[in-house]
Amino acid sequence: MIITIDGPAGSGKSTIAKMLAKELGFTYIDTGAMYRAVALMVKREGIDPDNANAVVELMKKIQIDLKPAENGVQVFLNGEDVSREIRTEEIGKIASKIARHSEVRKILVQMQRELGLRAKNVVIEGRDTGTVIFPDADIKFFFTASPEVRAERRYKELKEKGLNISYEEILKEIKERDHLDETRKDSPLRPAEDAIIIDTTDKSLSDVFQNVLKIIKDRLKNSG
Ligand code: DC
Secondary structure, three states, X not given: OEEXXXXXXXXXHHHHHHHHHXXXXXXXXXXXXXXXXXHHHHHHOOOOOOOHHHHXXXXXXXXXXXXXXXXXXXXXXXXXXXXXXXXXXXXXXXXXXXXXXXXXXHHHHHHHHHHHHHHOOEEEEEOOHHHHHOOOOOEEEEEEOOHHXXXXXXXXXXXXXXXXXXXXXXXXXXXXXXXXXXXXXXXXXXXXXXXXXEEOOOOOHHHHHHXXXXXXXXXXXXXX
């Protein structure tokens, strides 16, 4: 069974995807982590993220592995655990830039499909999991929330981690990343036609989780 969750940064999709995978005993696949791992390498090597050929060349030297962990996944780049290092705003932005290149997407989509098929029962989340990676997925969700609420969530998260960044700055970055993800030619961020839209703006995590879990259980019951 394949469950896809797509949506913009801060919509709650990662948290819910992890909770669902745990509850259902499914494999969790974080596709954004793979774009982030490539982005980290791009930064380390000093490559221009807008140069598609250079990024693709670099990808030939990259091995990305996702390993299930207590709180989601551990991400390995050529054997090195980069799970924490890829979670910065800067890497998110570079990830969004390299994700605009079709050749880059083709390589990662292929890897993501293989990971999903190997795992059998999966919750996979990202920007194109229901539209491109698994267009025939069993259940597709698309999470949304206002940019202000998403920025607020991110702000709290970073504050808790002790990082010093202003709300205004985060809001600006969220809007920039939305723009990059929604306007790219290849697989722009959008809901699949058969996706269930979940607006998380005014909902608590627990409400969203219960809502989504009920939809999945009803679907499972109806399909026998
Ligand atoms: O979900 P995230 O913030 O970790 O993703 C980082 C960037 O990677 C996102 O801004 C766009 C890109 N991405 C993508 O293009 N397709 C995906 N399936 C997942 C992420």
